[in-house]
Amino acid sequence: MTSGMTPGAIDRLIGLLARLPGLGPRSARRAALHLLKKRDGLMLPLAETLAEAARQIKPCATCGNLDVADPCGICTDERRDRSVLCVVEDVADLWALERAAVFRGRYHVLGGTLSALDGVGPDDLNIAALVARARGGEVREIILALNATVDGQTTAHYVTDRLAGSGIAVSRLAHGVPVGGELDYLDDGTLAAALKARRSV
């Protein structure tokens, strides 16, 4: 046993690592052992970074993104189009859109979707803040980038209702054939949506 590390502490480390996405008890044991072997090069810097991140990173009060600054870097970026707002379910979706580098407006993170199953209602989501932002006068278009699922689209329709009468154009992402998708492998629903949303070329 390494000095100062009781079996209880190792078990606790493994237990915490096993709670991370993608790690089970076996892979958590491997990760713990790897960290212990690379104590100075990896474990201590990781521990310091985790503590610093926990202290500094917070949700942006404007859009719900995670950043060290509030408002976040995206909300304060003057090069971004302030008239277009992209509504996403989660920060992971915001990161996906940022990775693609296809959207130069600003975001609004709802924090989930309406779900009868999980008891998530409109008051549990960041919808009131979205309506307030929409009425602020700067926004001209809101893009609903929500999942093409029953819950995602139910939420999209609810948000659209709440924005009715604000004079803001509301659009949503297209549903249909993905890039690289082969028709033979697509499900009936996707094919139906793609046909419905066809456009002239």
Added chain:
Amino acid sequence: MDWTDRGIVLSARSHGEAALLVVLLTEQHGRHAGLVRGGQGHKALYQPGNRVTATWRARLAEHLGNYSCELQESVAAPLLDDPLRLAALSSACAVAEAALPEREPHADIYAGMEALLAAFAGPFWAEAYVRWEIGVLAGLGFGLDLASCAATGSNDQLAYVSPRSGRAVSLAAGDAYRDRLLRLPGFLIGRARNDAGGGAEEVLQGLTLAGYFLERHVLGPQGQLMPAARTRFVDRFERSATISGRN
């Protein structure tokens, strides 16, 4: 042990990182849950309302078991752009999940749900929705008696339903008590206003009627509230009826 049956997806929630806990309304096995390993990569298949052929396998009958499903019809996808129909679909799935006992076959309720899903393609889907909920009550043993008036025995001008007995009441016998009685929509007793439909007002009467008895006989005794999806559907239908004047 294993079986294969036709089913309708009622819900699917993530279980761990790759699996889904799927609840189906099956034709021969009722509301039945099962685990779909790797299901999170196939969420399109497990959208509420989709019709599937499901094979369930487990070592013992009382185990949760594993499902493997094949899509028969993607019901949810064409409704994603239609707020009202989508709300009705979510509501039907939520009501079925809340109201039906687990692993108790209800072939009649399953057949009613299939008819409802088919009705979403036509104009009188809202009436079909009300009929389905009345059918759920009947399937669970709380059927309404809409054949004749509880007070006079006549089947003329039935206009109300007694909230106490669930029996129809005629216009003449019920008029003095109309504030305490539930309205009986004409389309439920074959007095449709147009073709097979009753109009928005009658649909709302039907939703109130079915909702009252669902809460009283089915959800209330289990300590459950009306599913939020149904409340949202009724609100949306009411708003839409007010805006469009669908009558």
